[in-house]
Amino acid sequence: MNKQNTTQKQLVALDLDNSKEYEFLIGDNDTYTIGDKELNAHLEETPDGFTFMNVNGVSYPVEIVAQKQNEYEILINGISYCFSVETPFSLQRRKILSSQANESSTILLKAPMPGKILDVLVKTGDTVKAGDTLVILEAMKMQNAILASTKAIVKKVVVKVGDTTSKSDLLIELEKDN
Amino acid sequence: MKQKNKIKSILIANRGEIAIRIAKTAKIMGVTAVGIRTLKEPNALYLSAVDKVVDFPDIDNGGIPEFLDIESLVLLAKRNNIDAIHPGYGYLSENAQFATRCTEEGIIFIGPSPRVIQNMGDKVIAKEIAAKNNVPMLGGSNGSVDTLEDALDVAEKIGFPLIIKASAGGGGRGMRVVYKKSEMKRMYFSASSEAQNAFNNPSVFIERFLENPKHIEFQIVGDSHGNVIHLGERECSVQRKHQKLLEEAPSPALSEELREKMATAAVSLAKGAGYVSLGTVEFLLDKQGNFFFMEMNTRVQVEHPVTEMITGLDLIELQIRIANGEKLPITQSDVKLNGWAIECRINAEDVQSGFSPCTGIIKGLRTPEGEGIRVDKGVVTGSEITPYFDSMVAKLIVHAKDRPTVIENTLKALNDFHIKGIKTTIPFCKAVLHNEVFRGGSFDTSFIEKDMDSLVHHEKDEALFGALLAITNHRNENEPIKEEKQVLDMWSLRNRINNM
Numbered sequence: 110m111n112k113q114n115t116t117q118k119q120l121v122a123l124d125l126d127n128s129k130e131y132e133f134l135i136g137d138n139d140t141y142t143i144g145d146k147e148l149n150a151h152l153e154e155t156p157d158g159f160t161f162m163n164v165n166g167v168s169y170p171v172e173i174v175a176q177k178q179n180e181y182e183i184l185i186n187g188i189s190y191c192f193s194v195e196t197p198f199s200l201q202r203r204k205i206l207s208s209q210a211n212e213s214s215t216i217l218l219k220a221p222m223p224g225k226i227l228d229v230l231v232k233t234g235d236t237v238k239a240g241d242t243l244v245i246l247e248a249m250k251m252q253n254a255i256l257a258s259t260k261a262i263v264k265k266v267v268v269k270v271g272d273t274t275s276k277s278d279l280l281i282e283l284e285k286d287n
Numbered sequence: 288m289k290q291k292n293k294i295k296s297i298l299i300a301n302r303g304e305i306a307i308r309i310a311k312t313a314k315i316m317g318v319t320a321v322g323i324r325t326l327k328e329p330n331a332l333y334l335s336a337v338d339k340v341v342d343f344p345d346i347d348n349g350g351i352p353e354f355l356d357i358e359s360l361v362l363l364a365k366r367n368n369i370d371a372i373h374p375g376y377g378y379l380s381e382n383a384q385f386a387t388r389c390t391e392e393g394i395i396f397i398g399p400s401p402r403v404i405q406n407m408g409d410k411v412i413a414k415e416i417a418a419k420n421n422v423p424m425l426g427g428s429n430g431s432v433d434t435l436e437d438a439l440d441v442a443e444k445i446g447f448p449l450i451i452k453a454s455a456g457g458g459g460r461g462m463r464v465v466y467k468k469s470e471m472k473r474m475y476f477s478a479s480s481e482a483q484n485a486f487n488n489p490s491v492f493i494e495r496f497l498e499n500p501k502h503i504e505f506q507i508v509g510d511s512h513g514n515v516i517h518l519g520e521r522e523c524s525v526q527r528k529h530q531k532l533l534e535e536a537p538s539p540a541l542s543e544e545l546r547e548k549m550a551t552a553a554v555s556l557a558k559g560a561g562y563v564s565l566g567t568v569e570f571l572l573d574k575q576g577n578f579f580f581m582e583m584n585t586r587v588q589v590e591h592p593v594t595e596m597i598t599g600l601d602l603i604e605l606q607i608r609i610a611n612g613e614k615l616p617i618t619q620s621d622v623k624l625n626g627w628a629i630e631c632r633i634n635a636e637d638v639q640s641g642f643s644p645c646t647g648i649i650k651g652l653r654t655p656e657g658e659g660i661r662v663d664k665g666v667v668t669g670s671e672i673t674p675y676f677d678s679m680v681a682k683l684i685v686h687a688k689d690r691p692t693v694i695e696n697t698l699k700a701l702n703d704f705h706i707k708g709i710k711t712t713i714p715f716c717k718a719v720l721h722n723e724v725f726r727g728g729s730f731d732t733s734f735i736e737k738d739m740d741s742l743v744h745h746e747k748d749e750a751l752f753g754a755l756l757a758i759t760n761h762r763n764e765n766e767p768i769k770e771e772k773q774v775l776d777m778w779s780l781r782n783r784i785n786n787m
Contacts, residue, residue, distance in 0.1 A: 120761070122754035131754035135762070141755060150755050152763075158651035158668060159707055162756050169746070170705050171756050176764075181757040187706075187714045188743050189639055190750060192757035221643045223674050248674045249635075249644035256641075276646070 121200050125180070125191040130200070215264065216283040218255060220274040224248030229270055235263040236286065244268065244280050260286045294318055294371045294395060294611045298364045299337065300354055301375030303665030304682065305587075306333035309373050312603040314338070321369055323360075325353045327675050330785060332667050341367055352675075354378040357385045364394050371395035371610060373603075377677070380586035381408055397610040399564040399585050406560060407583045411454050411492055417580045420559035422552045425571070425579045427494035438475045441493045442468065448498065451475060453482035454490040461485055464496050497579065499733040500571035502526065503538050504584075505553035506594045506602070509562045510609050516619045517550045518598050521567075521590055525719055527642065527735050532712065533719050535629045536593040539690060539728030540572060549578050556583065565606045589632070589682070592661060596628035596686035626686055627693040631701065631716040633664075633681040635672045638715040638742050644678045647671070648778045651707030655700035659686040659693075662704075669778050672709055680711070690728070694720050708778075717744035 122131040134142040141148045153161045153168065161168040162185070175182040180193045195203060228245040231237060237257040244255040261283035268280050296319040299306045310320035310333070322337030326345075334340050341363055343353045353359070355378055364372055372389055374380035380398065383405040389396040398404065406412045411430050418424065428441045431454050442449060442465070451474060453461025461482030463474040475491070483489040502523045509515035522538035523531045541549070553568035560583070567584040591602045600622075605615070635645045649670045654662045664681035666672070672680065685700055687693035698720050701713055724730050724738040735742070 120758050122757045124750060124754065129750070131751060131758075133755065133758055135758075139759070141758070143751065143755075148755060150752075150759055152759065157653060159653065159705060162752065162759070164752055164755065169749075169752055170707075171753075172707055173756075173760055176760075179761060181760060183753055183756050183760075184710070185749055185753045185756060186746050187711060188745065188749065189637075189710070190753040190757075192754055194757050194761040221637070221640055222646055248646075249676065249678045251644060251678070253641070253643050 119197055121195045121197060122192040123195055123200065123203075125193055131192075214285045216258070216261060216285060217279055218243065218281040218283060220246060220276055220278045220280055221253070221255075222246070222248045223275050224253070224273070226268045226270055226272045226274065226280075227252060229266060229268065231263045231266065231281070233263055233266055237261055237263060237283070246274070246280075255280060257283065259283075262286050292611065294607060296321060296367075296369045296371070297397070297607070298341075298360070298367070298369040298372045299323065299333075299375065300360050300372050301378060301380075302328070302331060302333055302354065303676065303679070304333075304663045305375040305589075305665075307336040307665060308663055309375060309603055310336045310338070312601055312607065315601075316604060316607065318607065321367065323353065323363065327353070327673065328671070332665055332670060352378075357382070357388055360385075361388050361392050361394065364389075365392055369394065371397055371607075373397040373607075374586065376586050376589055381584070383408065395610050397564075397606055399562055399566065403560055403562055404585050407566075407585050409454060410452065410456065410582065411490075413583060414492075414580070416560050417556055420555045422556045422580045423578060425495040425497060428492050431490040431492050432475075433490070435472060435475050438493060439468075439471060442471055445493070445495045448496040450494050450496040451478040451491050452494065453478065453486055453488070454492055455486035455488040456482060461491065497571050497573055499731045499737075500573055501538070501540055501731045502531075502569065503540070503549065503572050503578070504567045504569045504588075505550055506565070506567055506588075506591070507553050507557045507562070508565050508602075508605050508609070508615065509557050510615045511563045511612055512614050514615045514618075515554050515557045515562065516615065516617070516622060517554050518594050518600065518602075518622055519624045520546065520549065521588075521593055523590065524730055524732050525725070525734055526732055531590065531632070532634075532735075533629065533631050533716055534590040534593055535627065535690075535693075536597050537624060537627065542576075545576055545578075552578070552580070556580065564609055565602055589679070590630050592663060592682065592684040593628040593630045596659075596661070596684060597624050597626055598622060599625065626688045627690045628684060628686045629693050629697045629720075631683045631697065632679055632712060633683060633704070633706070633716075634678040634712045635680050635709045636678050636712055637710040638712055639710075642712075644674065645672065645709040645711075646674055647709045648776075648782065649680075649706060649708045650776075650778055651705065653703065653705040654681070655683070655703035657700070659696060660684075660700050661686075669781060671782060680706070680709075683716075691726075694726065714743035718742060 118135050139151045150164045162171045172184040182191050224246045227247045231243050238260045241257045242254045246253045264284045265282040297313050298321045299309050313320035320337040321339045322334050323343050324340050325343045348356050379385040383401040386396040386401040426445045432438045448466045451463045461478050463478040465474045478491050479489045503520050505520050506518040520538050521534050521536045523534045525533040567588050569581040570578045572578045636642045637645050652668045661684040666680045685697040687696050701717050719725050
């Protein structure tokens with residue numbers, strides 16, 4: 110059923126938030142096939158600084174926010190997604206590696222924005238559960254609670270009350286508690 | 288009419304979109320608008336909207352933020368022979384001492400008198416005035432509650448749940464909801480000590496607590512000749528942690544009869560308070576259509592444009608004319624509410640990460656245009672969003688003939704509203720407008736928590752197209768021939784040069 114196509118190859122975008130896989134067959138002239146859908150996609154840059162992705166004639170505002178090797182943090186319609194682009198082979202390897210590394214993992218909690226530490230509610234050795242407030246960070250006149258995303262043990266508290274932090278500064282190290 | 292045009296120049300003691308909004312009306316009125324340049328944002332957009340720019344004095348004031356520094360602002364107005372000060376919203380807009388200092392120095396404060404600001408700012412006095420003027424209120428302590436015994440007595444009388452609030456309070460601090468008697472002691476003392484820490488005043492009062500009410504506010508306006516009228520209500524129930532995110536006028540919850548009753552209460556409160564200027568009376572509304580006075584805001588509100596859209600009036604103009612001693616140009620019967628308006632607050636916030644503020648440089652900005660569409664914004668391409676100021680960057684206001692139409696038009700306008708460089712509340716506003724409970728009109732202040740399945744609106748196949756973007760980008764990166772990517776961001780470069 111495949112058209113005669115020498116450049117055809119397969120790439121998978123893995124949604125890092127929910128592990129959903131999007132498997133595309135790549136054809137000539139910016140055509141991509143996923144399931145029974147054929148999509149023609151290309152990027153357009155506008156003079157006022159925007160990038161739009163045109164898919165089958167419809168344009169969506171997009172932005173590549175960050176890239177780390179084959180991992181992309183993107184915005185589409187102003188909404189964030191994180192994808193890892195894999196070949197079928199690298200995806201397989203990734204799955205094997207992650208199943209091995211599942212035990213004992215350190216979570217690094219970083220400042221989501223620059224601000225000032227108003228309160229630190231945990232100390233080294235504390236056990237926390239998902240949703241517990243760890244640190245209160247003040248930025249833009251608002252207090253923001255930094256929460257634990259999973260059950261964990263506090264391994265190290267890096268900041269103290271009164272510290273000012275830049276974006277992505279390490280606040281707290283957690284050890285996942287299984 | 289006495290002395291016309293006392294106000295020939297106005298110092299705008301504010302920044303961002305509201306400074307631009309005030310300057311716009313001043314220009315139309317032939318009044319000189321003076322803006323204040325601060326070191327924190329010397330290239331801000333509002334400075335290009337005013338007629339004249341003055342620099343905030345480069346002095347050591349002990350680290351007080353510029354727009355909170357009463358003495359420097361008063362001095363700035365005096366030194367430049369400016370007739371009046373407009374405080375906008377936030378900052379010193381409801382500060383009686385600022386109003387007093389202006390008056391003492393012969394500068395017109397565009398707002399009510401210091402005495403009225405003081406009275407309305409003190410929740411206990413405000414409630415006394417409301418009681419005197421037969422404005423419905425939630426039952427509770429009449430005045431402050433100074434001992435635990437008194438608190439327990441009040442609880443006995445009004446029942447649970449109840450709320451303990453700081454007399455000098457605001458913003459949720461010094462506030463405790465109590466559901467049963469055994470919690471009273473702990474909650475009373477913690478509210479009082481929090482009030483002491485936050486406002487340097489331990490005084491608290493007690494009120495019956497209304498669970499999940501609607502938040503409805505009435506715009507009133509009074510002149511110095513004894514005329515007070517209302518300009519209808521605004522529906523402000525879409526809020527998160529007491530922060531309004533999307534407002535509309537009128538409210539889908541009010542019948543003509545209820546509107547009349549609430550408006551009458553708002554006007555009689557303002558009359559009773561001797562209110563002269565633009566003001567807002569906030570009410571809580573329960574499911575049975577009972578309404579209760581909450582507080583009065585003695586300034587122009589962020590959401591004033593929805594009222595302007597349905598009344599066709601310029602509220603800033605009214606505010607300036609009243610401060611000038613003029614008579615209201617309209618009577619109550621001239622006020623006709625026409626159609627429906629919605630305001631979306633476009634904040635630099637990451638809704639997907641719990642509405643955390645975003646900082647960064649705006650690399651692209653495209654705003655919607657068209658009939659019934661208004662955008663009040665404080666930024667342009669190249670503006671930097673810093674942690675110094677609040678996160679609101681723009682307001683989208685849409686006006687149409689009825690509620691279903693304005694909801695559709697607002698959604699269309701949001702689809703044409705693009706901001707690159709920071710994340711914003713646009714996807715959140717879309718989710719609100721698509722929500723069936725919102726569309727039904729019966730939502731209350733628990734709407735965001737209870738009725739929204741997703742805080743952002745996902746377009747059809749959005750994740751799939753996002754995946755496709757990652758893949759096309761990956762392929763471009765790995766293509767053998769590629770253009771050298773610009774390493775340096777031009778906007779960062781510009782800001783770096785400016786800061787050198």
